[in-house]
Amino acid sequence: APPPIDASEIERVEARPPLGELGLAVRPRTPMPQDWRETLLYRPIATSSAIFESMGWKVVISGAQDIGADQTCSFRDEAWPCGQRARAAFNAWLRGRALNCFLPPETERFAIAASCRLGKQDVGAWLVSNGWATALPGGIYGKAEAIARNAGMGIFGPPQ
Numbered sequence: 001a002p003p004p005i006d007a008s009e010i011e012r013v014e015a016r017p018p019l020g021e022l023g024l025a026v027r028p029r030t031p032m033p034q035d036w037r038e039t040l041l042y043r044p045i046a047t048s049s050a051i052f053e054s055m056g057w058k059v060v061i062s063g064a065q066d067i068g069a070d071q072t073c074s075f076r077d078e079a080w081p082c083g084q085r086a087r088a089a090f091n092a093w094l095r096g097r098a099l100n101c102f103l104p105p106e107t108e109r110f111a112i113a114a115s116c117r118l119g120k121q122d123v124g125a126w127l128v129s130n131g132w133a134t135a136l137p138g139g140i141y142g143k144a145e146a147i148a149r150n151a152g153m154g155i156f157g158p159p160q
Contacts, residue, residue: 039103043096049086050133058111064124064133073155080159086132131156
């Protein structure tokens with residue numbers, strides 16, 4: 001039998017913080033205008049590190065700042081075409097698959113900033129956390145950019 005316990009001697013302590021973000025709940029979705037709908041965009045082609053074209057739409061990934069295709073980066077005094085490499089990495093990741101994006105109704109087709117997913121993966125989070133785009137100031141990907149910078153990933157690391 002367990003020993004008798006005096007309840008007045010028991011003290012409740014705060015829960016420990018999580019060991020990583022893997023076990024945390026998924027962030028709530030950003031509220032979108034009522035007439036915007038989730039749309040599957042097939043065979044996207046990256047035109048820049050955070051911009052792609054598909055089915056007549058030109059979509060800029062919201063929350064991420066693209067790296068221009070003509071931009072160069074330096075690593076230990078060595079210049080390399082990081083903009084071209086970032087675009088190529090984005091294209092390789094897309095591999096002709098379909099992205100699920102929040103888009104306005106089919107009235108006009110113009111360049112638009114939208115949040116997109118590939119399966120359950122947030123496209124902007126993938127780009128920024130791998131160092132192929134930067135986070136917009138005050139945006140939701142600031143922590144992901146800091147991790148990519150510290151790890152020397154993508155444009156923050158050596159030429160690849």
